[in-house]
Amino acid sequence: MARGRERALLGGVLGFAGAAAVFAALRGVSGSVPVLVTVGAVALATSAHLLRRDAEQARHGLLLHAAAVCLVLSNADAVLDPPAALIGLVTLWWSVPLIGVVLFTYPGPRVVRRWHRWLLVAVWSHFIVLWPAAVLLPDLGSMAGEVLGGVLGAGAVALPALACVGLVQRWRGAAAPERRAVRSVAVVGLALAGTFCVRILARVLADTGPLMAAVHQVTTTANLACLGLAPVGLLLEALRRRAARAGMIEDLLVAGADPARIRTAMARALEDPTVLLQAAGTPPGEGAGRVRRELRSGTGSVLAVAEADEATTRDPAQLRVVLACAALALDNARLQADLLCTLAEVRASRERIVAATVRSRRRLERDLHDGAQQQLLAVAATLARAELVADGAGRACAVREARDQLAGALDELRRLARGIHPAVLTQGGLAAALPTLGDAAPVPVDVEAPAGARFPAAVESTLWFVAAEAVTNAVRHGAAGAIRITLRAATGSATVAVTDDGRGGARATPGGGLTGLADRVGALGGTFSVVSPLGRGTSVEAVLPCAS
């Protein structure tokens, strides 16, 4: 909407300026004035259009738009007949105070020095009130007429002269990052005000001789040229501003994820080599003359704190865009780092799971080798001995011995198989399998599980493994007196908690049993936690997601 209105305004100004120029040419109005006015109006309207796209520069844009309209109106006396031509005479200088405000504020939001403000009030009174009064009231009493004429004459010399002083003051006082912008408008203003001042002086002195008359001629032409070209200067500044913005955004995007390069790009964009980029939460340094701004991510978390010279706030739009770009680059870097970190964690846990699998296979081989295999070999040895024994009683004794050893071997195999994956878990689920953990434990194990609760096989197997390991740990390392196993089934998740009253102090160590449990639970997208304060028992909990 705003864009559409702006375009309509721009189009109107351009169209009117063009039409006025064509009309002037058709009426045979000669001279460079209509052309200069047209060029100026077009340049002013275009720079206004460019500036108004910046929230902070919208006011400057509006002022330049108004100046463009006034400039076109001032052309009226050249193209219209009286009394309509009077419009041109009244508005002849109106664009000057409008542009003047821009010259003394741009790129900031307000006039900084008090006397500049008074100067602008005087300029506005002079051109917008006193000058039309003089034009519209030619028959003022002689006394008042003389006073008005005197004031206008004095103002015509003093105001441009004071404006020159003020602009030089602005130029010299300008600090980065507004320095370039201030210098651009100062050049435009000095050219305008300087030539105007000299032109008026020369006119006053024109009667003194042919030399001053010639000076008047030259300065008048120069002043008219400046009047036409000043808007072009402003247009160039508006273009420079946009180009600088684009270049700065490019710099920050190219800076990538490296905070040092981001800082350098920020320093260049803000023309402030003292810019610091600090970690969030860094305490502020010396506060005098410095500003601190937080750089936030898309989700609102503070990524870093930027510290810069206070002068950078004089162009808030520039500062805002630089901070936004830097935040974007940093956020990107952070996301990348997060991703890499997650990836590394996933890789590490995958490796740990593989290593744990290898370890458990090796342990299984050891258990088989040291247990059932040796027992069966002992059976073989005993049976071989039975063959050697001659008497019947001794042979029967040996065979009985072999049978006992065989029973031991079978027991051992059964125990081993149950440790890997008990048959009851497949048949009756965790509610049926968890109580069997108590059978083998030397301490009372209390099991609370909803009867008939079933989960996917991987979930049941993993929770079984967690519970079995936790019970083993509680007995072996925790010196527990009693153990409690709780199974909870919720919508979309299954939880097993094992608590004991042992000595506590259990910690997950690299390659340790708890880390292995955490990895197995993590591999299924679950969460695993251990709470084990010294002397106050251990609580192990695994929550696994499952579609139920």
Add this chain to the structure above:
Amino acid sequence: MRLVIADDSGIFRRGLRRLLEAAGHDVAADAADVPALLDAVEAHRPDACLLDVRMPPTFSDEGVRAAEEIRRRHPTIGLLLLSTYAETAWAERLLDDEGGVGYLLKDRVDDVAELVGALRRVAAGGTALDPEIVASLVRRRRLAGRLDALTDRERRVLELMARGMSNAGIGRDLFVSGKTVETYAAAVFQKLGLSGERADRDRNRRVLAVLAYLQHAA
């Protein structure tokens, strides 16, 4: 024979001890680990030792290293290593020895005659290799195609030779005379290009030659 046995599994060690005692041998000591074994060897100077390959602390090759240590201290004591698995790598390591060493699967405890036979051979400075290990070596060679020239009989004789058996022993196994075995053996040596003269003189050297062939000519 006076024997010392070493195995970390108590139940198997006891079973083995009682079996050997039932077979009429004197088991002077049984040890659960290498230090106890070495002490027992020093104390009793047995004719032969039976050692488990996997013993504490690392359960890898403690038995083999203990055997090497005993061999260094007392070259005349026969050493019979027992293992749950047939590892040809151990056999290869034993080939470096001059004899008096054997390597059997623990499964052989169900055949007292074979177990005692192997013990006697190593105690006498001979060699005893488990048939399964020899079979896997021969299988490997057959895959390489070099043993195809042998007849079935000759291959059987080769396997028995590799296990450390004498011509007379092989003859008993195959129900032929020792002379016939000699003929087969000569054919085998000739076909494989092994030095028959050296092999005939010394049974242990013969085993080493055959095993070396099976191991390294692959």
